Amino acid sequence: MYYTERLSWIRNCKNIPQKxxxxxxxxxxxxxxxYENGVNVMPITYLIKICKYLNVSADYILGFTDEMKEIEQKKKESEDL
Structure with a gap:
């Protein structure tokens, strides 16, 4: 799955309109x-903002992992180490 598909999928799961x-x-x-349709390449600064807004990791959106961990959960796990 491409990052554009993941962006669309997460946004739709959370019922957030593109607007x-x-x-x-x-x-x-x-x-x-x-950006979401892959016509233009999304700037990294927008990707970072979207990750924070949707509360998901960039690793998931970019396809480095298939585990959709929420950002807050990752922070807690790293603090527990």
């Missing part, structure tokens, strides 16, 4: 749709 994500990024919905 809301776009607003959080300070861009128009049409521009966000181009």
């Amino acid at each position: 809301e994500i776009a607003y959080a990024l300070g861009i128009k919905q049409q521009q966000y749709a181009r």
Whole structure:
């Protein structure tokens, strides 16, 4: 699964419209749709903001892991070490 598909899947699972994500990024919905559809490459700064907004790790979105850990859970696990 490509990162664009994961972005769309997570956003849909959380019932968040593209317009809301776009607003959080300070861009128009049409521009966000181009990123999510793979027409344009998303800047890393936007990816970081989206990860925080959706509360998921960049590792999951980028396909480095198939385990969708929430950011807060990862922080807790690293603090326990």
